[in-house]
Amino acid sequence: MADNIANSNNSVNSINNTTLKSKGLVISGEFGKIILRQRSGENIELGELLVADTLTGKIILQAYDLFYGSQISQQNLELVSGLKLEYSDNQELEFMDPKLRNYTLAALKPMIATDHTSAKLCKLLPDFFSSVREITKDDLKFLTLERINNPLYVGKLRSGSKMLDVDIFLPGDKVFSHHILIPAQTGKGKSNLASIILWNQVDKDYCGILVLDPHDEYYGRAGIGLKDHPQKQNVAYYTPKNPPPGAKTLVVNIRDIKPGHFYGTVEWSDPQLEGMTSYFREYGVNWIEAIIQERPLSGNIRYNEATIAVLRRRLLSMLDLEYSNNKLYCGGVFDLIAGQTTIKDICNELEQAKTVIIDTSSFGGSAEILIGSLVASEIFSRYKYYKLNGLIDQKPVISVILEEAPRVLGKEVLERGSNIFGTIAREGRKFKVGLTAITQLPSLIPREILANMNTKIILGIEMAPERQAIIDSASQDLSTDNRNIAALDKGEAIITSNFTKFATPIKIPLFEDVVRKTKAEHSLQNSGIKREFGGVNLQ
């Protein structure tokens, strides 16, 4: 046996004259569960990346479980611990060669096999008694050599809780059109991640992003945000209240609303839905006014008075309208005169690859979904037209960022009837329109839709059913990552995607740091072009 160990070590050393310290030896296991004995004095963390050198290259492994090993029987271990506890003068009591007799074992899974320049899925086991060492930047050359079109920066590669100086990029156009899911519990860095993604995309021309922002946090009205980006002209901010200079007031003309936009916003009965459609057919763009003013329908179409009364009441409430003295008054986001081009303007901006943030913090969930629905329907319909007419390749990818996604993609919501977001989740990628769904409760989203979300950036989730929903629908096998996901600290994430070679652990930078750094760099290169104000009578 001693010979075996010597031979094995020699063979690895002869392949790789590395001076890197071994963190342990492979001692047993099977494919997908390789057991490593940890060297004393070393610490292997859950999620840590390790390397086993082979004759042809390297195998990158990840620790997914840690447990104790001992040469001493359980009975003797209990006896020794009893002696230590009960007799204080026996504190010095110890086994002989304790480092040899008690140790830590780690369960590893092979992530990928690399031959320095390329990487492929690992289909072999490292040699028995292989020395396993810490990962270095050099081991990940294949990541930096690979050319990614439209790279989207998401953070640095992470090994356990340690951050490696290796930037992780995703193919932006592909991941956006094939939907992204960001599942995480509160406080794990969802907003920070979304801000980082948005920040890195603002100056790129391959993607337009629509952000429905229920917490008004991304623009940075009161703190830092996308308004601080050097290319802030690519960011359009719509808010209904007290817009800061340059922002647009969110006002939507009620004549832009069609019955279909209400699907999925609140629960409608069949007669109510039919009623809306009948009024739309008869009165066209004035259908909402017709219902509120209780105008009659022609022909034999009759609805129960109560149905129309409920419709009227709900429309008045959802759209924040008031009807008195035979006149309709608008008090909120929806208006009879203003906002005639708002939806088109937003879609045009998205087509210009801009980031459009809609502050929905001041109105109820149904109004927020209605506005999202208006924009999403218009852009989806445009992109369908582009596809039909062979123009789609000239257009940027569109992504709609949905916070608390189960509100529109939840099983219960979709069972009540399809909405535009469900349609985009199922068909959007064919038309270059995708969703970026953010949620604490992925288990509420139907499995079919979860599986369609081809990139998942998983942050810390402590609730087991939520972890399971993600694991079951991941692009890579995460069956052993349950504990890894539970142990993810703030800002730590695992990316599982059809567009990455392996489930990639990352550390997401702090948004504040990124903004501060960019601003410092940018302040050194201001344009200095003098402003002139010809035509103003200057004193």
Add this chain to the structure above:
Amino acid sequence: MKFAHLADCHIGAWRDPKLRAVSNKAFEIAIDKCIEEKVDFVLIAGDLFNTSLPSIESLKIAATKFRELKDNDIPVYAIAGSHDFSPSGKTLIDVLESAGLLVNVAKGRIIEDESDKSKSRLMLDFTVDKKTGAKITGLLGKRGMLDRIYYEALDLANLESESGFKIFMFHTALTELKPKDLEKMDSAPISFLPKRFEYYAGGHVHIAADVNMEEAGYKNVVYPGPLFPNNFSEIEKLKHGGFYIYDNGLLIFKEVKLHETVCIESDCGHKTPQAVEQMLRDSINGISKESELNKTPGLNNAIVTIRLSGKLEAGKISEINLNEIFDLFYNSGAYFVMKNTNALETTQLTEITIDASKPEEIEENLVREHIGKIKVSAFESSGNETERNDKEKRITQELLVSLGNERGEGEKVADFENRVREEVKRILDI
């Protein structure tokens, strides 16, 4: 407090003398109504004239009516609009101000940022109306949203902190109030305007609309539209012009109507030229009969627009004898008849037509399409690509405006050439 808000008077507009006379008359009638209504003052939110160098006739009309207002102790507060602002920064508004006939309220100071000239701020001053104490300020308008930099540099804090009854005058399209058919028009968000003023007197967009957006910080945001429509499609859409009167918080739109407007829109698809002629004859008969029946003016003294569209079944467009049709309209009492056949096609020949009703849009589109296609070394050093493109767009548009100016009445050829040369030098910064 009672004041009138006019905009887009476009004195001297229309090539046709009959329509130009109507347009000019609309201005005279509007001023007469202001005097009749005994307003405290009159606001003119840009585009008083149709060009930056108006004819003597146009100047005379304006000066005469302003004199009448002055004689009635009604001051006029104005800003220059995109039509009456010359690239050299000069405008006839200044001449009228020098003559004491109006006050240009776009005045202020530049607060320089010595460390970065690109961050200089524009601080506007208020003009106080002596009679009412109303505090008025505003910004001029420029073509192609070149006034945007004024708004970006505008110091809002000093304007918003001022107390009293404040009015802000502007001559620009506001994104939130753009009508659907002007979707592609360059615009600025309302948030560029200072908040919490009592009245926002707008110009430039040819619509009549008043909107309250109090949650956003803006109330009484008003566009009165032109006093008389300025082109074919505006006649179809607006029929007539008008202006607003603010009477102690109440907004009243005063229509200025000199002629009835009759708009005929016909789909000529699958029709021969002869059938189209017959259809138009039928229209005349129909309008006349309806007028007799309902005792309405019908075609009498009316401005008539005829818009023909669709693909003719056979024959050429020129085979439609529109002259004869026009004569029929005139014989029925019409004041003026005009046609638009841009969307009319024939099976024999496909004409390439451009909607000539909005020349600014055509210019804007052409400039945008050609940006960066010709390498100009002077632009290469102008910052990043966006800044270079902005500069190229601004210079191109300013050159278009400058070179589009006609020789003023009484201006010598040499003086005209010199003026154009100087303006071009200034634009190109050479």
